Amino acid sequence: MxxxxxxxxxxxxxxxxxxxxxxxxxxxxxxxxxxxxxxxxxxxxxxxxxxxxxxxxxxxxxxxxxxxxxxxxxxxxIDSQVPNKVVEEALREGKIKELEEYNIIQREKTFGNSRFDFKLENLKGEEYYLEVKGVTFEEDGVVSFPDAPTERGRKHLLELIDVKKSGRGAGVIFVIQLEDVMFFTPYDDMDREFGEALRLASENGVDIFAYDSYVGENFITLKDEVEVRL
Structure with a gap:
C-alpha cells in the first residue's frame, strides 16, 4: 500500500x-x-x-x-488507520494463507451486538469474522500489544469467542507496523487482562495471527507471519 x-x-x-x-x-x-x-x-x-x-x-x-x-x-x-487497509490488501491478494479460501471480503460488519473489522465468506457460504490490531511497541526484537490499557480490545477478544461458539470462524490478526522482528507476545505488564483474554480466545479456538510489514516512509504492506508466544 x-x-x-x-x-x-x-x-x-x-x-x-x-x-x-x-x-x-x-x-x-x-x-x-x-x-x-x-x-x-x-x-x-x-x-x-x-x-x-x-x-x-x-x-x-x-x-x-x-x-x-x-x-x-x-x-x-504508527498510523492506526493503516492496519485495516494493509489487511484488506493482503486478503484480496491471498497473502494470508490461512484465510485465502475466503473470497468475499466485507469491512465493518456486525455479529450480534458486536462490530468486527472484517466479515469473510467462502464459496461454501462459511463465515469468518476477523479483528485487526496494529502493533508498534518493540523491544529487542520482541513486539507486543497493547502499549496502553484497552478494555475495548479485551471486549473484542471475548466477542470473538462467541463467534467461534456459534460455529463460525473467528480470528484476530496483529499487524506489526515495522520489519524484522523475532516474535509477538501480549504486553502483560501493560494490560494483564488483555493478555488473559487473548490466551482464553486461543484456548477456545480463535485464530491468533501476527505478521510483520514491509514498511517505508511512503508505503506499508504485509510481509511475513511472525511467531506468536502466549
Missing part, C-alpha cells in the same frame, strides 16, 4: 495529549495530528526524526498527520 500524499520529515518536540504533537518543520515549530491513541513513548522521544503526511482538508486544524518515527535506524509506522 502506497501513501499517495506528500510525505515530509520533521523533528519531534512534544506530545501534550493523545491527538496532538509539536514538530519542527523547516525550522518552525508546528502542531500536528497524531492518528494513534497509544502511548508510543519509545518512539516519540524529543529530537527524534518523524514522518508526516500532508493533508488537504481545509477544515482541519492541522496540516499534517504524524504517521511514523525512527527508533535508531528502524522506521515504525
Amino acid at each position: 502506497f501513501i499517495n500524499k506528500n510525505i515530509i520529515t520533521g523533528e519531534f518536540i512534544k506530545r501534550p495529549n493523545r491527538f496532538q504533537a509539536y514538530v519542527i518543520i523547516n525550522g518552525e515549530e508546528t502542531m500536528v495530528h497524531v492518528p494513534n491513541t497509544g502511548r508510543c513513548k519509545e518512539i516519540l522521544i524529543p529530537h527524534t526524526k518523524v514522518v508526516l503526511r500532508e493533508e488537504d482538508n481545509p477544515n482541519r486544524k492541522t496540516k499534517y498527520d504524524l504517521i511514523g518515527g525512527y527508533k535508531g535506524d528502524k522506521f515504525i509506522n
Whole structure:
C-alpha cells in the first residue's frame, strides 16, 4: 500500500495529549495530528526524526498527520488507520494463507451486538469474522500489544469467542507496523487482562495471527507471519 500524499520529515518536540504533537518543520515549530491513541513513548522521544503526511482538508486544524518515527535506524509506522487497509490488501491478494479460501471480503460488519473489522465468506457460504490490531511497541526484537490499557480490545477478544461458539470462524490478526522482528507476545505488564483474554480466545479456538510489514516512509504492506508466544 502506497501513501499517495506528500510525505515530509520533521523533528519531534512534544506530545501534550493523545491527538496532538509539536514538530519542527523547516525550522518552525508546528502542531500536528497524531492518528494513534497509544502511548508510543519509545518512539516519540524529543529530537527524534518523524514522518508526516500532508493533508488537504481545509477544515482541519492541522496540516499534517504524524504517521511514523525512527527508533535508531528502524522506521515504525504508527498510523492506526493503516492496519485495516494493509489487511484488506493482503486478503484480496491471498497473502494470508490461512484465510485465502475466503473470497468475499466485507469491512465493518456486525455479529450480534458486536462490530468486527472484517466479515469473510467462502464459496461454501462459511463465515469468518476477523479483528485487526496494529502493533508498534518493540523491544529487542520482541513486539507486543497493547502499549496502553484497552478494555475495548479485551471486549473484542471475548466477542470473538462467541463467534467461534456459534460455529463460525473467528480470528484476530496483529499487524506489526515495522520489519524484522523475532516474535509477538501480549504486553502483560501493560494490560494483564488483555493478555488473559487473548490466551482464553486461543484456548477456545480463535485464530491468533501476527505478521510483520514491509514498511517505508511512503508505503506499508504485509510481509511475513511472525511467531506468536502466549
